[in-house]
Amino acid sequence: MFVVSITYTSPGELVASHRPAHVEWLKAAFARGSLDLAGSKSTKDRGLLLTTHSDRESLEAELDQDPYRIHNVATHTITEFDATMTSRRWPRPDSVQ
16 A cells, blocks of 8 residues: 655646646546545645555556646655554455454
């Protein structure tokens, strides 16, 4: 499982000009089953993605298609982790018994 932190590196109006294409990329990734959660941080200068990609390389390839990365208006920081506990509201990973 991976958490991707998106940090905007350009002025807000430039990021906003690419937001519609970014949202379409997100929708397509959800339709393919590539992303599990996505949203903006409350500060509105960053976003977070949660994904269960099988490996970092396939995730990087997916992120290479993000218009924010293509137009160099944001960076993506990837953190891999093993979800060993979940709430009842969340689907349980295979490793949880």
